[in-house]
Amino acid sequence: MTMIRTIGARTFDFDRQVAVMAVINRTPDSFYDRGATFVLDRAVESSLQALDDGADWLDIGGVPFGRGPAVSTEEEIDRVAPVIRAIMAERPDAVISVDTNRAAVARAAIEAGAAVVNDTSGLGDDDMAGVIASGNAHVVITHSVGPPRVEKPAAHFDDVVGEVRQFLVDRVERAENAGISRDKIVIDPGHDLDKNTLHTLEITRRLDEIASIGLPLLAAVSNKDFIGESLNRPQGERLPGSLAAMTACVMRGARILRMHDVIAAVDAARMCEAIMGWRQPAYLEHNMHPTHNV
Template sequence: MPSPGIISPVRRIGRREFDFERQIAIMAIVNRTPNSFHDQGRTYELDRAVAAAVKAVDDGADWVDIGGFAFSAAQAQIGAEEEIERVVPVIAEVRAATDAVISVDTHRAAVAQAAIEAGADVINDTNGLREPGIAEVAAEAGVTVIVTHSLGGPGRRVFRPSYSDVVSEVAGFLRERVSFALKAGIAADRIIIDPGHDLNKNTFHSLELTRRLEEITAIGYPTLVALSNKDFIGETLDRPQGERTEGTIAANVLSIVKGARILRVHDVAAAVASVRMTEAVLGWRGPIAPSHNLA
């Protein structure tokens, strides 16, 4: 399989090193929100959020993504202080328990700053660094940023999102925001991109993004895909939230073949098994327990 031509493929993120030419990173989702679309608040309590993060790492996750404010517009708005109160204690406890990469899922500069001070290695911004000051916070701290496409950003309603060509428009947005990040002083080897499946996009948009993902990975930065249990999978297969694991695995594997290098997932054990198998088939790793019987 041809290389996607990744800028600085060998990267030190937090305390771990990744070779994105031949390695997939598994990012586990831990939402400390009462209304997250998949877990519906099951990890809202601090002890449950920390336990979920530690279990995810034990199950093979390389990375834990901690969020305190959902993307959906169907929620009560909260201020930066409340978001900080949700994420910082989780980050601090998880940082003390593991060397895994920790990202904070936020679009606010104040939350990003507090999270970094608590031990976060990455800012995962579904608003594409459009909040004033957030790029400067990242640049000054030297942390990695994930630049994600969305039309409205977290908590903002977009009715019937439409695109002339969703892939071209998403790619154009990501190129522009990467340019902004570089001008703000964020190093090229600290930038990751995410096309934002289902973020202000309908099922047909997300399927098209997956089908033509090479056009996103061709931008050159490691590409994250956040497909796990999303509505485009549910609508494609007519499956409720709890029955989308197989569809998620299929979409993730296809995305790897098309150049994705980081998977944001709920079901860590299933994702790890499917990714290790995919890496082996692509010739990036050997079998974990090969038989010595050649007969």
């Protein structure tokens, strides 16, 4: 099956292209930015700046995955829909996903202009697949265990990669049965989502086994705890580890990277493309002429 996908106004060739998804959190309690883009104008400004910095698409979220105070469906819609509408008014060619596990929020976001629903519950809401199908949207199906925002037991898997892979295969089938065509599905193993650091490192090492499902694969590794615990680095000091993790994921089949530090991530993604022979260097000068042999 071809890996060429038209998403919103953009066409991506995921056989030869790596897309950088910029994270925009319209939340007061994001683990990364601690509410820096919670105010509407700031969220829109940061989104437009991310596009100017080279981001291929924007992921707009109104509720973090981790534990925290309850946020009503109405409040979540009020957080994400105005941002999406404002971005589309300024940049109608932007590719926007909404990070939500609620079908009602997904519906409102699609109506506002989102082309993708990034569902960290993996279609946990029984109405989600139908909403996405009827809205002719794309979906990112992510592995997690149980509902977001609640306390859960310690993570346990007998074979984390095998179990995550089977979950994704099953949820892809659910999506197709609901009317979502296969060429509108992206998969995400859910780095750190209901998994400990050892689980996430193993997923990263064996990511090619998940990529073998044959759908575009998203890796959301930016600034996560598995990087902090692996390197003994607090938030704010995890960029080098994030770039190393995203590069490892690209080399094992990831084609979409959900990242916070857009400029650095775009450079790393484009360098991966150059190394893989998928893109030409921006220019050629070094040792190209007899007088330039240094």
